[in-house]
Amino acid sequence: MDFNNLDHLYRQVIMDHYKTPRNRGAIEGGVTIDMNNPTCGDTIRLQLAIEDDIVQDAKFDGEGCSISMASASMMTQIVKGKTVEEALQLAEIFSEMVQGKDYDDEKFDLGDAEALSGVTKFPARIKCATLAWKALERGVEEGK
Template sequence: MSTHNLDTLYRQVIMDHYKNPRNLGQLSDDTLTVNLNNPTCGDRVQIQMKIEDGQVETAKFEGEGCSISMASASMMTQAVKGLKVNEALKMSKIFSDMMLGKEYDEDLFDLGDIEALQGVAKFPARIKCATLAWKAMEQGLNEQEK
């Protein structure tokens, strides 16, 4: 597949998650809640997760911002459901490495739609948009483990 076709496909995946976000909303039960914002561009996100027996049972998000930040939040909440806390944190590290253009172990997790965000690494100003929800998830899980 040509680079142009791959870029188009990735754009379509990002726009699908932006226009049809997965896991949008709030959890009502006892949840872990983290709010973060990116003052540089105005993106803001609230991540809520229900953690049981060291596993992310479910995750939801609310927020407002650019297509990249909201699509990334949608993808992240899908990806971490069912993972052990330590696995979710490892996935977040892999995502961060991918955003920074670093090598990462592609065999550790099936990133699925998340790979569509790889192109963001070419635009350093947009990396914070893509990582906002992931940083919120990391912050919450790290605080919860203490």
Template sequence: MSLHSNNLDTLYRQVIMDHYKNPRNRGELEDETLHVNMNNPTCGDRIQLQLKVEEGKIADAKFVGEGCSISLSSASMMTDAVKGLPIDDALEMSNIFSLMMQGEDYDDEKFDLGDIEALQGVTKFPARIKCATLAWKAMEKGLHEEES
């Protein structure tokens, strides 16, 4: 392992732990919102995602739940990233995240993934990929229900 990739792994771990210990958007929304409950029975992760959609955009997003550092930090990163995005962009970002988690090539030009890129290392641990994608799958489910 090169020094560069070792430093990057350390940085990524720090970013993930920061989102786990200091989650962004943790809590519940007061207003009329979409509620999506999802869980990962393999490891016990559970999330309730709340999205406030106004005029085709995600006006706000919050989550509550319990689980491992990967699932909760991913929920923190996802809710941060999609706030203010049009529904189509949020779904496209989710698709890009899914490709990244599968180790596939993805277009990193359209969105600045920021902290989300810290989750790339999860691809080395296939059993943890479901942890990282749980909140994203919840968002997709909620937005697809909203559109239908």
């Protein structure tokens, strides 16, 4: 697949998550994290249900650009059922990916979130892409 087709596919995946977000909503109980990106105004409320060191559920709500909301949707899908340690590793790998750093994509499957790898070309958008993941890191720490 050539670069233009891959870029188009990635844009479609991002827009799909933006227009039809997965795991949008609320969880009763659990950990609630509110974060915002003051640079562009994106906001997120992430809720995590962590039990026996496993992310049992993850939901979000918020407002923002297509990148931040799609990233939140993707992240909540990826971390469900993962251990806290695995979720934190995925957050670190995602951050490295959007900053253009090498990461082991054989060991860590970011699923649809790999569509956000192109954000590295737009440094101002990295904070949009990582907002939900930073909320995850904070939520996991508070949930311990």
